[in-house]
Amino acid sequence: MNLQRTQTAQAPPAPRPGPVLAALAAAQFTVMLATSIVNVAIPQIRAGVGLSEGGTTWVVNAYGLAFGALLLAGGRAGDLLGRRRVLIAGLGLFAAASLGAGLAVSPETLIAARAAQGLGAATIAPAALALTMDLFPSGPRRGRALGVWGAVSAGGGAGGVLLGGALTQAWGWPWIFHSVAFGSVLVLVAVAALVPPSAGRAAGKFDLLGTATVTVALTCLVWGLTTARGTGWTDARVLGALLGAAVLLGAFVVIELRRPNALLPPQLFTTGRVAAGNLLMALLGSVWIGLFFFLPLYQQQVLGMGPLTTGVGQLPLAAANIIGASLAPRVSRRIGATATVSAALLTTAAGLLWLSRISADGSYLGQVLGPTALIGLGLSFAFFQLTALAVDGVPPQDTGLAGGLVNTTRQVGGAIGLAALATLAGSVTAHASTHRTHLEALTAGYRTAFMVCAATMAVAALLAVPLTRRKGRADGSRTPTAADPTTLPRQGRATRRTPAA
Known part of the structure; x- marks a missing residue:
């Protein structure tokens, strides 16, 4: 005691x-x-x-x-x-x-x-x-x-x-x-x-390859769009940057599909x-x-x-x-x-x-x-x-x-x-x-x-x-979440009627 x-x-x-x-x-x-x-x-x-x-x-x-x-x-x-x-x-x-x-x-x-x-x-x-x-x-x-x-x-x-x-x-x-x-x-x-300390941490490791790929891709994309304002869309540097962005973004998708800690x-x-x-x-x-x-x-x-x-x-x-x-x-x-x-x-x-x-x-x-x-x-x-x-x-x-x-x-x-x-x-x-x-x-x-x-x-x-x-479930009902606050009151009533659900 x-x-x-x-x-x-x-x-x-x-x-x-x-x-x-x-x-x-x-x-x-x-x-x-x-x-x-x-x-x-x-x-x-x-x-x-x-x-x-x-x-x-x-x-x-x-x-x-x-x-x-x-x-x-x-x-x-x-x-x-x-x-x-x-x-x-x-x-x-x-x-x-x-x-x-x-x-x-x-x-x-x-x-x-x-x-x-x-x-x-x-x-x-x-x-x-x-x-x-x-x-x-x-x-x-x-x-x-x-x-x-x-x-x-x-x-x-x-x-x-x-x-x-x-x-x-x-x-x-x-x-x-x-x-x-x-x-x-x-x-x-x-x-x-x-602010109190975080309650817990997720398991896993940083995806360094994915981070580097998407960062360079986005840099190429925005640089190309910005540079086109002064040089024109047919400039070789602009076209090269936009092409590089497209290739790197495609590579990022492939990397994320294959990595366990994407x-x-x-x-x-x-x-x-x-x-x-x-x-x-x-x-x-x-x-x-x-x-x-x-x-x-x-x-x-x-x-x-x-x-x-x-x-x-x-x-x-x-x-x-x-x-x-x-x-x-x-x-x-x-x-x-x-x-x-x-x-x-x-x-x-x-x-x-x-x-x-x-x-x-x-x-x-x-x-x-x-x-x-x-x-x-x-x-x-x-x-x-x-x-x-x-x-x-x-x-x-x-x-x-x-x-x-x-x-x-x-x-x-x-x-x-x-x-x-x-x-x-x-x-x-x-x-x-x-x-x-x-x-x-x-x-x-x-x-x-x-x-x-x-x-x-x-x-x-x-x-x-x-x-x-929101798409319906197999039984025709909806699954309410915090993003759809209109369902919250009904969620409470439904739970009381069918506690097994």
Whole structure:
């Protein structure tokens, strides 16, 4: 009896879910913030370190490429080594790389620091998501947690533009990186103090061959798309990079099918609705990154807004994100996963189509405010539901890998989308400059980019209907999961009627 009392007294208190979720969400917010915080300061960064036109895109893509290419390895590292340990290490690297970016004096140093930021982010995002899934088991509480996750993921983009504008105008562009470094240290302290150690680790070894193959393949793919903007699609280097990417991606598939400890086990795509969630997230990512790249450029280069006012102009989008995130779990429980994600993507498409009506002599109130608020609302619902679908039915020991996969598809989709959109917008601008003013030519390029983004979201909404509809079991019933909160109340009643099931 005395021994039992002693053990009870020495047992550590159970962690409070609220503060732990806040610390993990702050880690995710920091990662997403770093994706967009540079966008509003691109003109100042270009002048400050002497970036070329092509190098400007790489300030964004170096982060996104390293992030996306290494997310699967980062997620698997969390599963094998301990998620809390990997999260803390990633935050430390992220803070150091952010400080290095702020101190950069040359394009090469800045781009290298951004790539190192992406490496740190690749360990932070999947570990933080997996720890959140561990903290909140399937049910309404997980739905609310994923609502918070969707809010910070989508809100990080708008928040980055706002903070980037304020800091750039007040103290200069290096401070956008110094602020991220300082914030990362604060989050690291919070995680170390609040987040308990991971409960267990998965068995297995790292797939070094698969990791190297997919990383080089994605690098070739995005480099080829980015370089094509300046040299043209028929350039030998561009064609060689794209061909190399195709060959390496094919080799990666063969490697993963044959390795017992594959980086990306093929059976993961047969679990729940993981494949559907990731495909749609890739399409959403291609639009999300492009939006926060082109919109600040239009506001500054065409409308003549300063960095601070450009950032303040993102507040309606951020507010719509917060509102949507609070409503998304309840709406999903009421109308189901398929209807929620389809409506969210259509709403985003409508906002982008509206935004494609911008003009060289337009105004923020007349042509930007309404569309961005609508886009923010659609993004918050889409991020929530697609994240839920991407971890649908995944066993606990693989949640880090699933978290890495969904972040991979979003980041790689964004990197590819930005490269393609930048190439398209640049081509349209170059053609229009022969018979239009400079501002009209720039606007034509941005308008085309937004129109393509709207079409992409419309196609994604159509694909969502057949892809996300849950297939029935042999007895005609459905297997409810956390990704389909509408089934949760019925699940409880059915279990009481047929306990043997």
